[in-house]
Amino acid sequence: MKKYKVMSKTELCQEKQQLEERFADIKAKGLQLDMSRGKPAVEQLDFGMKMLDVLNSTADLNTETGFDTRNYGLLDGIPEAKRLIGEILGVSAENVMVYGNSSLNIMYDTVARSMTHGVMGSTPWCKLDKVKFLCPVPGYDRHFAVTEHFGIEMINIPMTPKGPDMDMVAEYVNNDPAVKGIWCVPKYSNPQGITYSDETVERFAKLQPAAEDFRIYWDNAYVQHYLDFNDKEELVDILGACEKAGQPDMVYEFCSTSKIIFAGGGIAAMASSKANLDYAKKQMNLQTIGYDKVNQLRHVRYFKDIKGIEEHMNLHAASLKPKFETVLQGLDKELGGLDIGTWIAPKGGYFISFESLTGCAKAIVAKAREAGLVMTSAGATYPYGDDVNDSNIRIAPSFPTSEELKIATDIFVTSVKLISVQKMLSALDNV
Amino acid sequence: MKKYKVMSKTELCQEKQQLEERFADIKAKGLQLDMSRGKPAVEQLDFGMKMLDVLNSTADLNTETGFDTRNYGLLDGIPEAKRLIGEILGVSAENVMVYGNSSLNIMYDTVARSMTHGVMGSTPWCKLDKVKFLCPVPGYDRHFAVTEHFGIEMINIPMTPKGPDMDMVAEYVNNDPAVKGIWCVPKYSNPQGITYSDETVERFAKLQPAAEDFRIYWDNAYVQHYLDFNDKEELVDILGACEKAGQPDMVYEFCSTSKIIFAGGGIAAMASSKANLDYAKKQMNLQTIGYDKVNQLRHVRYFKDIKGIEEHMNLHAASLKPKFETVLQGLDKELGGLDIGTWIAPKGGYFISFESLTGCAKAIVAKAREAGLVMTSAGATYPYGDDVNDSNIRIAPSFPTSEELKIATDIFVTSVKLISVQKMLSALDNV
Numbered sequence: 134m135k136k137y138k139v140m141s142k143t144e145l146c147q148e149k150q151q152l153e154e155r156f157a158d159i160k161a162k163g164l165q166l167d168m169s170r171g172k173p174a175v176e177q178l179d180f181g182m183k184m185l186d187v188l189n190s191t192a193d194l195n196t197e198t199g200f201d202t203r204n205y206g207l208l209d210g211i212p213e214a215k216r217l218i219g220e221i222l223g224v225s226a227e228n229v230m231v232y233g234n235s236s237l238n239i240m241y242d243t244v245a246r247s248m249t250h251g252v253m254g255s256t257p258w259c260k261l262d263k264v265k266f267l268c269p270v271p272g273y274d275r276h277f278a279v280t281e282h283f284g285i286e287m288i289n290i291p292m293t294p295k296g297p298d299m300d301m302v303a304e305y306v307n308n309d310p311a312v313k314g315i316w317c318v319p320k321y322s323n324p325q326g327i328t329y330s331d332e333t334v335e336r337f338a339k340l341q342p343a344a345e346d347f348r349i350y351w352d353n354a355y356v357q358h359y360l361d362f363n364d365k366e367e368l369v370d371i372l373g374a375c376e377k378a379g380q381p382d383m384v385y386e387f388c389s390t391s392k393i394i395f396a397g398g399g400i401a402a403m404a405s406s407k408a409n410l411d412y413a414k415k416q417m418n419l420q421t422i423g424y425d426k427v428n429q430l431r432h433v434r435y436f437k438d439i440k441g442i443e444e445h446m447n448l449h450a451a452s453l454k455p456k457f458e459t460v461l462q463g464l465d466k467e468l469g470g471l472d473i474g475t476w477i478a479p480k481g482g483y484f485i486s487f488e489s490l491t492g493c494a495k496a497i498v499a500k501a502r503e504a505g506l507v508m509t510s511a512g513a514t515y516p517y518g519d520d521v522n523d524s525n526i527r528i529a530p531s532f533p534t535s536e537e538l539k540i541a542t543d544i545f546v547t548s549v550k551l552i553s554v555q556k557m558l559s560a561l562d563n564v
Numbered sequence: 565m566k567k568y569k570v571m572s573k574t575e576l577c578q579e580k581q582q583l584e585e586r587f588a589d590i591k592a593k594g595l596q597l598d599m600s601r602g603k604p605a606v607e608q609l610d611f612g613m614k615m616l617d618v619l620n621s622t623a624d625l626n627t628e629t630g631f632d633t634r635n636y637g638l639l640d641g642i643p644e645a646k647r648l649i650g651e652i653l654g655v656s657a658e659n660v661m662v663y664g665n666s667s668l669n670i671m672y673d674t675v676a677r678s679m680t681h682g683v684m685g686s687t688p689w690c691k692l693d694k695v696k697f698l699c700p701v702p703g704y705d706r707h708f709a710v711t712e713h714f715g716i717e718m719i720n721i722p723m724t725p726k727g728p729d730m731d732m733v734a735e736y737v738n739n740d741p742a743v744k745g746i747w748c749v750p751k752y753s754n755p756q757g758i759t760y761s762d763e764t765v766e767r768f769a770k771l772q773p774a775a776e777d778f779r780i781y782w783d784n785a786y787v788q789h790y791l792d793f794n795d796k797e798e799l800v801d802i803l804g805a806c807e808k809a810g811q812p813d814m815v816y817e818f819c820s821t822s823k824i825i826f827a828g829g830g831i832a833a834m835a836s837s838k839a840n841l842d843y844a845k846k847q848m849n850l851q852t853i854g855y856d857k858v859n860q861l862r863h864v865r866y867f868k869d870i871k872g873i874e875e876h877m878n879l880h881a882a883s884l885k886p887k888f889e890t891v892l893q894g895l896d897k898e899l900g901g902l903d904i905g906t907w908i909a910p911k912g913g914y915f916i917s918f919e920s921l922t923g924c925a926k927a928i929v930a931k932a933r934e935a936g937l938v939m940t941s942a943g944a945t946y947p948y949g950d951d952v953n954d955s956n957i958r959i960a961p962s963f964p965t966s967e968e969l970k971i972a973t974d975i976f977v978t979s980v981k982l983i984s985v986q987k988m989l990s991a992l993d994n995v
Contacts, residue, residue: 170636178634182621189620190613203609203826205601233664235852242851249679249690249714259680259690275850282850283680391853395634398858419706419713420673421666422822425856427829 326479757910
């Protein structure tokens with residue numbers, strides 16, 4: 134395919150006309166598809182139905198230690214759920230507290246607690262003139278929304294193929310005491326699908342924060358979300374790395390089973406040092422008398438251990454991998470070599486991140502919507518929704534059926550080409 | 565029985581000696597019983613086991629509106645769960661949002677949100693010099709713990725047989741703009757079992773708060789927790805009363821199914837005006853993508869409607885009523901007419917509140933513990949744990965078996981008598 138940038142104006146006009154005809158044809162199909170969020174497909178939710186059978190009216194609802202999960206108590210989770218989460222994260226059960234169904238809620242509470250009460254004796258952030266968080270970009274919009282809600286200043290850190298730019302991270306963290314945190318999705322990152330390299334994790338562990346209450350917010354949302362068990366990526370255990378580096382309290386790790394079992398009925402957890410957990414537990418003790426332990430038990434009775442989780446995640450992988458391939462093949466076939474966009478083929482996670490020509494993302498998303506395809510808003514992957522280059526678009530292939538996904542990919546690539554051609558033509562007009 | 569206060573010193577000494585012998589006998593039984601919290605008994609938890617059968621692997625997990633509860637979305641609860649909670653509280657489903665498993669957590673979040681973000685546009689409380697809450701006493705220790713955690717000054721309001729002293733409430737609320745809230749357990753109150761009278765509720769609705777962000781925190785924890793369906797008390801719907809009084813936004817109402825189904829696996833909800841719910845939902849939208857909707861659905865499929873709830877609550881009543889009677893009969897028989905304590909026979913709820921002679925509560929609780937009976941700490945029913953009269957003791961009859969409860973009651977009344985005699989003797993010595 135001829136690259137757009139070497140086309141003459143006449144060629145570009147012809148291309149534009151062809152694309153407009155093609156777009157009109159697709160639009161006529163009347164697709165109505167919401168690809169805005171990383172939602173599991175119905176097929177994936179069906180994988181978990183047997184979990185509903187393990188606790189019925191004849192079941193023993195006591196924990197392995199003989200505690201009745203139906204009653205109050207066991208504030209920070211039942212022992213077997215801590216162990217299961219520990220196996221999922223590759224950390225000791227002692228480092229785990231199990232909460233309700235949402236890891237985002239744990240992160241929110243962690244920031245909220247720091248605002249009103251500080252971190253293990255530090256000044257409450259609401260009493261400080263300025264609190265800053267580092268935000269690797271592109272990243273997860275809901276992380277940024279939490280820090281924005283609390284008036285925390287967000288600083289963009291560019292992502293590299295090995296994780297966040299660690300020179301920049303160290304520069305900020307080691308010198309600015311207002312920097313209190315960094316949002317990370319370290320494995321199969323949202324949206325790029327990048328797994329932080331061993332070196333990146335080691336450099337995190339060796340940070341020398343200017344702020345005593347600096348913490349790494351390690352959202353390991355996709356820890357078991359490989360697309361192929363035999364081609365999965367490994368992430369160094371940051372809790373262990375920080376402990377070895379003599380800074381055991383520097384990290385909070387989060388995860389949930391929302392994208393393992395049911396997005397609307399999983400369990401969520403935090404893993405951290407004993408000191409951090411003890412401090413968090415003081416707040417937890419005021420918030421609640423205990424989370425849903427019956428659902429914690431249901432999880433453990435169903436999955437049993439990491440082997441059970443992996444068997445289950447292999448089903449998800451088998452469902453998701455072809456979908457990712459459909460999108461990637463569409464991108465390769467239609468956009469490969471055109472120099473109007475770049476993307477990474479991820480080994481896991483829920484997204485494909487697309488970089489358009491500068492200044493085109495918003496227009497591409499708007500164009501796709503014209504044909505009935507709702508994508509994540511352009512800019513959403515940046516703090517304050519502000520992608521200064523207007524180039525990043527998050528593609529979420531999980532929810533549509535394969536058939537829908539083919540049409541959706543067609544809409545997307547056609548929109549990319551059309552907007553890119555328009556941009557080039559208008560650039561020529563402006564010469 | 566002869567009143568202690570008319571006994572001579574010799575008689576008191578004899579009584580003391582008899583009581584000490586009796587106490588030694590009971591102590592020798594070696595009871596180990598924790599009556600410190602209002603926990604449901606195993607029998608009560610068993611009533612709910614069939615709820616675990618309604619959602620199995622062959623069940624349709626869609627809401628009545630066709631929404632898949634297994635997936636993300638429906639932030640503020642599934643429609644049928646809102647309706648069920650509405651029926652429990654006697655309010656419209658439109659006024660209900662359903663959260664996770666803990667109403668205490670909703671209350672905590674509501675106060676936390678007001679601290680950092682204010683209430684519908686008001687100044688965040690953390691920016692104010694002083695924030696105050698009114699606390700009807702005796703009351704629920706976990707309410708007081710939340711406001712204490714946020715540095716909110718708590719003001720004691722005496723309870724009367726009709727609810728809080730409303731003259732005092734009105735005096736504070738209508739004149740002091742620092743008063744932002746009042747903690748209420750309006751039906752079968754914790755710990756006294758008092759239901760607020762119609763007049764009390766009407767007076768609440770007619771408050772003219774000096775603070776625009778004053779709210780009534782109406783923890784209707786025991787709304788369906790009568791001890792006898794045919795002898796249940798009625799509470800005026802405060803949402804309706806406030807709306808009629810032209811102040812629809814003045815109240816947040818809370819409830820959960822923790823003491824209906826499983827203390828460790830229920831659902832919780834807030835009922836309020838549309839404006840209050842919309843404001844709360846803004847925060848909720850940052851905290852989570854949604855609560856456990858599968859468990860919401862499980863509840864509705866099992867209970868169906870208020871009739872199902874009432875059938876279920878009749879089982880609880882049949883279990884609890886004899887336990888309350890055991891304690892009350894013990895109190896009547898052993899302490900009646902002695903003038904060393906008062907109590908109310910409640911028609912519902914989870915507690916019996918005992919008022920000892922001034923300065924005796926801590927010693928009675930300590931004495932009972934000597935014999936293996938752990939009760940709620942004396943003072944816990946007051947803000948800051950500070951019962952200036954040292955007289956209130958909360959008795960929680962639900963968890964023990966009937967046999968245990970008889971011994972526990974014996975320990976308690978003997979402890980009350982012994983400490984009271986000791987106090988009288990020491991008063992005589994000090995003359």
